[in-house]
Amino acid sequence: MHTQTTQQRAAARLHINLKLERWHRRCVYASLALLLASGAAWLVARYWLRQAGQFGETVHPLEPWSMKLHGAAVMLTLFFLGSLMNAHIRRALKAGRNLATGWGMIITMLFLIATGFGLYYLAGESDRPVWSALHWVVGLATGALFVLHIVLGRRTNPHRPH
Ligand code: HEM
Ligand code: HEM
Numbered sequence: 001m002h003t004q005t006t007q008q009r010a011a012a013r014l015h016i017n018l019k020l021e022r023w024h025r026r027c028v029y030a031s032l033a034l035l036l037a038s039g040a041a042w043l044v045a046r047y048w049l050r051q052a053g054q055f056g057e058t059v060h061p062l063e064p065w066s067m068k069l070h071g072a073a074v075m076l077t078l079f080f081l082g083s084l085m086n087a088h089i090r091r092a093l094k095a096g097r098n099l100a101t102g103w104g105m106i107i108t109m110l111f112l113i114a115t116g117f118g119l120y121y122l123a124g125e126s127d128r129p130v131w132s133a134l135h136w137v138v139g140l141a142t143g144a145l146f147v148l149h150i151v152l153g154r155r156t157n158p159h160r161p162h
Contacts, residue, residue, distance in 0.1 A: 016095045034073040041066035101149040
């Protein structure tokens with residue numbers, strides 16, 4: 001039987017191919033983009049487009065529509081996150097590549113799921129602003145983290161032309 005040295009094992013781990021197939025990568029990009037865009041659209045409608053009317057503030061139609069879109073984007077995103085579990089996340093953790101932003105992605109996604117759940121099922125009138133701010137501040141930052149994750153991840157790929 002062939003026994004591997006620590007060095008050979010490390011080299012083998014480095015060569016696990018973690019690049020996603022094109023259709024899969026595009027689906028992940030599209031669902032995350034829709035998630036971010038719908039969240040941002042709600043923020044614009046809520047904080048910039050409300051107008052003072054005769055009976056108090058009037059809600060802009062974009063506000064409820066952007067949340068419906070957000071709900072749809074959430075469902076798509078969770079579906080594709082599930083699809084990455086084995087194909088990407090588990091194998092990438094084993095390969096030990098891109099660990100910092102990889103764990104960052106896992107933790108931020110779990111945080112967004114938890115605070116999204118909180119907004120939908122737990123938040124009451126008084127504590128809603130806290131859930132809301134925690135959720136969207138981290139949500140907006142996720143866009144930057146995702147870009148960083150991909151740029152740094154590609155640099156660790158020994159097969160990619162640089
Ligand atoms: C997997 C990630 C995410 C999940 C599971 C999630 C889930 C949710 C849920 C369940 C709601 C409540 C909807 C409602 O009350 O009708 C919500 C609201 C919201 N989400 Fe997300 N979301 C995620 C990512 C994001 C991102 C990336 C942003 C970026 C800006 C964002 C921004 C918002 C905003 C602004 C609201 C409205 C907050 C409020 O009602 O005060 N979310 N999200
Ligand atoms: C929520 C979790 C995650 C998401 C949504 C995600 C998403 C992605 C996407 C879309 C890419 C670009 C793939 C390509 O260019 O084909 C990528 C690259 C990469 N990710 Fe993740 N990832 C996640 C978690 C992780 C974790 C936990 C690790 C490792 C510890 C990791 C390591 C990598 C590496 C090494 C690359 C570069 C792949 C290459 O080009 O060789 N990712 N990630």
